[in-house]
Amino acid sequence: xxxxxxxxxxxxxxxxxxxxxxxxxxxxxxxxxxxxxxxxxxxxxxxxxxxxxxxxxxxxxxxxxxxxxxxxxxxxxxxxxxxxxxxxxxxxxxxxxxxxxxxxxxxxxxxxxxxxxxxxxxxxxxxxxxxxxxxxxxxxxxxxxxxxxxxxxxxxxxxxxxxxxxxxxxxxxxxxxxxxxxxxxxxxxxxxxxxxxxxxxxxxxxxxxxxxxxxxxxxxxxxxxxxxxxxxxxxxxxxxxxxxxxxxxxxxxxxx
Amino acid sequence: xxxxxxxxxxxxxxxxxxxxxxxxxxxxxxxxxxxxxxxxxxxxxxxxxxxxxxxxxxxxxxxxxxxxxxxxxxxxxxxxxxxxxxxxxxxxxxxxxxxxxxxxxxxxxxxxxxxxxxxxxxxxxxxxxxxxxxxxxxxxxxxxxxxxxxxxxxxxxxxxxxxxxxxxxxxxxxxxxxxxxxxxxxxxxxxxxxxxxxxxxxxxxxxxxxxxxxxxxxxxxxxxxxxxxxxxxxxxxxxxxxxxxxxxxxxxxxxxxxxxxxxxxxxxxxxxxxxxxxxxxxxxxxxxxxxxxxxxxxxxxxxxxxxxxxxxxxxxxxxxxxxxxxxxxxxxxxxxxxxxxxxxxxxxxxxxxxxxxxxxxxxxxxxxxxxxxxxxxxxxxxxxxxxxxxxxxxxxxxxxxxxxxxxxxxxxxxxxxxxxxxxxxxxxxxxxxxxxxxxxxxxxxxxxxxxxxxxxxxxxxxxxxxxxxxxxxxxxxxxxxxxxxxxxxxxxxxxxxxxxxxxxxxxxxxxxxxxxxxxxxxxxxxxxxxxxxxxxxxxxxxxxxxxxxxxxxxxxxxxxxxxxxxxxxxxxxxxxxxxxxxxxxxxxxxxxxxxxxxxxxxxxxxxxxxxxxxxxxxxxxxxxxxxxxxxxxxxxxxxxxxxxxxxxxxxxxxxxxxxxxxxxxxxxxxxxxxxxxxxxxxxxxxxxxxxxxxxxxxxxxxxxx
Numbered sequence: 001x002x003x004x005x006x007x008x009x010x011x012x013x014x015x016x017x018x019x020x021x022x023x024x025x026x027x028x029x030x031x032x033x034x035x036x037x038x039x040x041x042x043x044x045x046x047x048x049x050x051x052x053x054x055x056x057x058x059x060x061x062x063x064x065x066x067x068x069x070x071x072x073x074x075x076x077x078x079x080x081x082x083x084x085x086x087x088x089x090x091x092x093x094x095x096x097x098x099x100x101x102x103x104x105x106x107x108x109x110x111x112x113x114x115x116x117x118x119x120x121x122x123x124x125x126x127x128x129x130x131x132x133x134x135x136x137x138x139x140x141x142x143x144x145x146x147x148x149x150x151x152x153x154x155x156x157x158x159x160x161x162x163x164x165x166x167x168x169x170x171x172x173x174x175x176x177x178x179x180x181x182x183x184x185x186x187x188x189x190x191x192x193x194x195x196x197x198x199x200x201x202x203x204x205x206x207x208x209x210x211x212x213x214x215x216x217x218x219x220x221x222x223x224x225x226x227x228x229x230x231x232x233x234x235x236x237x238x239x240x241x242x243x244x245x246x247x248x249x250x251x252x253x254x255x256x
Numbered sequence: 257x258x259x260x261x262x263x264x265x266x267x268x269x270x271x272x273x274x275x276x277x278x279x280x281x282x283x284x285x286x287x288x289x290x291x292x293x294x295x296x297x298x299x300x301x302x303x304x305x306x307x308x309x310x311x312x313x314x315x316x317x318x319x320x321x322x323x324x325x326x327x328x329x330x331x332x333x334x335x336x337x338x339x340x341x342x343x344x345x346x347x348x349x350x351x352x353x354x355x356x357x358x359x360x361x362x363x364x365x366x367x368x369x370x371x372x373x374x375x376x377x378x379x380x381x382x383x384x385x386x387x388x389x390x391x392x393x394x395x396x397x398x399x400x401x402x403x404x405x406x407x408x409x410x411x412x413x414x415x416x417x418x419x420x421x422x423x424x425x426x427x428x429x430x431x432x433x434x435x436x437x438x439x440x441x442x443x444x445x446x447x448x449x450x451x452x453x454x455x456x457x458x459x460x461x462x463x464x465x466x467x468x469x470x471x472x473x474x475x476x477x478x479x480x481x482x483x484x485x486x487x488x489x490x491x492x493x494x495x496x497x498x499x500x501x502x503x504x505x506x507x508x509x510x511x512x513x514x515x516x517x518x519x520x521x522x523x524x525x526x527x528x529x530x531x532x533x534x535x536x537x538x539x540x541x542x543x544x545x546x547x548x549x550x551x552x553x554x555x556x557x558x559x560x561x562x563x564x565x566x567x568x569x570x571x572x573x574x575x576x577x578x579x580x581x582x583x584x585x586x587x588x589x590x591x592x593x594x595x596x597x598x599x600x601x602x603x604x605x606x607x608x609x610x611x612x613x614x615x616x617x618x619x620x621x622x623x624x625x626x627x628x629x630x631x632x633x634x635x636x637x638x639x640x641x642x643x644x645x646x647x648x649x650x651x652x653x654x655x656x657x658x659x660x661x662x663x664x665x666x667x668x669x670x671x672x673x674x675x676x677x678x679x680x681x682x683x684x685x686x687x688x689x690x691x692x693x694x695x696x697x698x699x700x701x702x703x704x705x706x707x708x709x710x711x712x713x714x715x716x717x718x719x720x721x722x723x724x725x726x727x728x729x730x731x732x733x734x735x736x737x738x739x740x741x742x743x744x745x746x747x748x749x750x751x752x753x754x755x756x757x758x759x760x761x762x763x764x765x766x767x768x769x770x771x772x773x774x775x776x777x778x779x780x781x782x783x784x785x786x787x788x789x790x791x792x793x794x795x796x797x798x799x800x801x802x803x804x805x806x807x808x809x810x811x812x813x814x815x816x817x818x819x820x821x822x823x824x825x826x827x828x829x830x831x832x833x834x835x836x837x838x839x840x841x842x843x844x845x846x847x848x849x850x851x852x853x854x855x856x857x858x859x860x861x862x863x864x865x866x867x868x869x870x871x872x873x874x875x876x877x878x879x880x881x882x883x884x885x886x887x888x889x890x891x892x893x894x895x896x897x898x899x900x901x902x903x904x905x906x907x908x909x910x911x912x913x914x915x916x917x918x919x920x921x922x923x924x925x926x927x928x929x930x931x932x933x934x935x936x937x938x939x940x941x942x943x944x945x946x947x948x949x950x951x952x953x954x955x956x957x958x959x960x961x
Contacts, residue, residue: 007933023944141306
C-alpha cells in the first residue's frame with residue numbers, strides 16, 4: 001500500500017504543475033528547451049546557496065536554531081529575487097536574437113503571447129527546480145511510511161503539507177516570471193505606459209508574490225500552522241490562476 | 257488607462273497593511289515553544305525519522321530438540337502495534353492481527369498465554385516487542401521459562417513432582433515455536449515507548465505505527481532435531497568444556513608419569529545457561545556465579561600448592577562444563593567419554609575419581625541475622641557419611657572465614673538439586689556434593705531467563721563462597737594434612753571482582769585486562785552462547801573453532817596453574833607460537849598459552865610455554881555423528897531414535913541473511929491512501945482538462961483579435 005500513498009502525494013504535488021508544463025511548454029520545442037535550461041540554472045543557484053549554508057553550519061548555537069532554520073530559506077528567496085532582473089534582461093536579449101533570426105528567415109515575428117509563453121517556461125523551470133530539490137527527492141520516502149512532525153504538525157502528514165506547498169510554489173514562480181515579463185517591460189516602454197514611480201512599484205509585484213508564498217511556508221514552523229498554511233496555499237493557487245487569466249485576457253485584447 | 261496604475265490606490269495600500277498585520281498576529285498566536293528538532297535536511301534524514309530499526313535488540317530464534325521446536329519463527333508485515341495490557345482488556349485477547357508491545361512485568365503472563373492451548377490471544381498475535389525499564393526497573397518479581405523441576409529427566413531420584421523452581425513456566429522445551437519476539441535495549445525502549453503511546457492515544461486506529469518483523473527460519477517446517485538434521489536445515493548446538501588439574505605436571509616427570517593412579521577429586525562448575533533470547537545468554541546467578549567462584553578458587557588453590565611446595569595426596573581436576581542449559585549436554589558428554597576406561601579429563605580417569613564437588617549457584621546468599629552468609633551442601637545419598645574428611649574440610653573452611661560464612665545441610669529435599677552432578681547418577685560409586693546458596697528452593701527468580709544478569713548477582717556472596725570453596729579444596733587435597741596455610745584473600749577478591757566485571761558488564765566487558773592478557777577477543781559483552789558445531793574437527797584442541805569465552809577460560813586455567821606469585825612472570829617463560837607454528841613447547845607437560853605481553857612490537861612471540869594439564873572437551877551429545885559424503889560434504893546425523901535417547905540434542909535452525917530484523921514505521925489506513933490517490937488523480941485530470949480548455953480558449957481569442 002505504500003505505492004498508493006507515494007503516487008497520491010506525487011500527483012497532488014506535481015500533477016497540476018505537470019498539466020501546465022504539458023499544455024504550455026512541452027507543445028513548443030523552443031519553450032521546452034528554454035524551460036529546461038532555466039531549471040538547470042535555478043537548481044545551480046539553489047545548490048550554491050545550500051553549499052554556503054552547509055559550510056556555515058558549524059556556527060550553530062543551541063538557542064539560535066530557530067533563526068538558522070529560517071535564514072537559508074530567506075537567502076534562497078533573496079538570491080532568486082536579486083537574479084530576477086538579470087534573468088529578464090538575458091531572456092529579452094535571447095528572444096530578440098531569436099526574432100532577428102526568424103525575420104532573416106522570413107518567419108513571422110513572435111506574438112506577445114508567445115513571448116509570455118517563453119517567460120512562463122522560465123518560471124516553470126524555476127518551479128521544477130524547487131519541486132525537485134524540496135519535494136520530489138523526499139516524496140519517494142513516503143513509500144516506506146508516513147511522518148507526522150510531533151511538535152509542529154501532528155494534524156497533517158508531512159508529505160501532504162509538502163505536496164500542497166510545492167504545488168503552490170510552482171504556480172507562484174511560474175506566474176511571477178510571466179508577471180516579470182509584463183511589469184519589467186512596461187517600465188521601459190513608451191509614454192503610453194505608466195509613470196516611472198508606478199512602474200517601479202509594479203516591478204516589485206513578482207517579488208511580493210514570491211514573498212507571500214515564502215511567508216506562508218514559514219507558518220509551517222509554528223504549532224498547528226501547517227493547517228493554516230495548506231489552506232492559504234490552496235487559496236494562493238486560486239489567486240494566481242485568477243490573476244493569470246486576467247493578464248492573458250488583457251494581453252490577448254491588446255490592453256496593458 | 258494610463259492613470260489606472262499611477263500609484264497604489266489608498267484602498268490597496270490599506271488592504272496590504274491589514275494583511276501584513278494580520279499575518280503577524282496569526283504567526284504570533286500559532287508560534288508555541290518550538291523544538292530544536294528541525295525539518296529533515298535530506299531524504300536520508302527523513303527516512304531515519306520515518307523508519308525505526310532496532311539494531312541492538314535481541315531476537316528469539318528457532319531451536320529444535322529431540323521432541324519438538326523451541327523459540328520463534330515467522331514473519332509479520334505491516335502489523336499494527338498494541339500494548340499487551342490493552343489487548344487483554346479488549347475481548348480477553350481476541351481480535352485482528354497485532355504485534356504486541358509487552359512491558360517486562362507482563363512478560364511471564366504473556367508467554368504463558370502464548371504457549372497455552374486454545375488461547376484466543378495466540379491466534380492473532382503475529383509478534384512481540386518487549387520493552388525494558390531503565391536500570392532493571394519494572395521487572396516482574398519472577399520470570400523463569402525453565403521447568404518447575406529443571407532437568408527432571410536426569411534426576412537420580414523418583415520424586416519428579418518436587419518444585420525446585422516454583423516460578424518455572426516450563427516454556428523451554430515446547431512443541432511448536434512462537435511468532436517473532438524481540439527484546440529491545442533500554443535506550444531503544446525509551447524511544448519506542450513513544451510510538452506505542454501514540455498508537456494508544458489514537459485508540460489503535462490509523463494512522464498508527466506498524467511493525468515489520470522478519471524471523472524467517474529454514475527449519476520452520478521440521479518438527480524436531482531428527483528431521484532438521486536429515487534435511488540439513490539446522491546444525492547442532494556444540495560448545496566445549498574446559499578442564500585443568502592441579503597441581504600442574506612438572507615437565508620433566510610428565511613423560512615418566514610417576515603418579516598415574518593418584519586419587520582425583522573432580523570440581524565442576526557450569527558455564528552459561530540457556531535462554532529464549534539468543535543474544536542474552538548469561539545466567540549470572542545460575543551459572544556464572546559458580547563458575548567465577550570455582551575459577552577464582554582454582555587460582556588461589558594453585559598459589560597455595562606452590563607456596564606449600566609439596567604435592568598433595570589428592571589431585572583436583574577442575575572442569576568448567578559448557579552447554580549445560582541444553583539438557584545437561586556438557587556433563588552428560590563428559591560422563592559418557594569417561595566411561596571409556598582409558599579416557600581422561602585433565603589427566604584423571606574415571607577410576608581415579610573418588611568424589612565430585614560441584615560449585616553451583618552462589619550469587620544470592622543473603623546475610624543472616626548474625627551477618628553470616630548461609631551456604632548449603634547438597635550430598636548424594638550416603639556421601640556425607642562415607643566422606644567425613646571432605647565434610648570436615650568444608651566445616652573447617654567455614655570456621656576459617658571468621659563468621660562471614662556458615663554451612664548448613666539441607667533438610668526436606670529429595671536429593672541433589674538440578675546440577676551437572678546429576679549426570680553422574682549412573683555411576684553410583686561416584687559420590688558428590690553440590691555447594692549452593694539455596695536449601696529447598698532455588699533462590700534465583702529468573703532462572704534461564706535474560707533477567708538473570710548483573711542485577712541478579714551479589715559479588716560479595718560469590719567472593720565469600722569462593723573463599724570457602726578454595727579453603728575447603730586445599731584441605732581436601734592434602735586430606736587433613738593441613739600445614740595451616742591460608743588462602744590469599746586479596747588475590748581471590750580481585751579475581752572474583754575482575755571476572756564478574758568481564759563477564760557481566762559491557763564496559764569493560766571482554767575488553768578487560770583479565771581477558772585480554774590471555775585471549776584475543778573483540779567482543780564487549782561476553783557471550784555465553786555455546787554456538788553451533790558445523791563440522792567435527794580432527795583436532796579438538798585447536799582453539800580456532802572455540803568461542804571467545806571458552807578460549808579465555810582455557811588461557812586463564814593454563815596461566816594460573818603454576819600458582820605464580822606475580823602473573824606477569826608468565827612473560828618470562830619460554831616463548832612459543834600460539835596456537836601453532838614453528839616454535840613449539842619443547843617439554844612434555846607444557847602447553848602454549850596465549851600471552852599478551854606489555855612490550856609491544858612483533859619481536860615478542862604471542863604465546864608462552866606454561867606447565868598445565870589443560871584441555872578442551874566437546875560438550876555435544878555423543879549420539880551426534882558426522883559423516884562426510886562422497887561429494888565431500890559433511891552431514892550431521894543422530895545415532896538412535898527419539899524413544900531410545902534421553903539426551904535432548906539441541907540444534908539451531910539456519911536462517912537467511914538480514915534475519916532476524918525488526919522495523920517500525922507509521923502507516924496510514926487503506927481508506928486514506930486510496931482517497932489520497934484518487935484525489936490526486938482527480939486533481940491532475942481536472943488540471944489537464946482545464947489547461948487544455950484554457951489553451952484552446954486563448955487560441956480562439958487570438959484568432960478573433
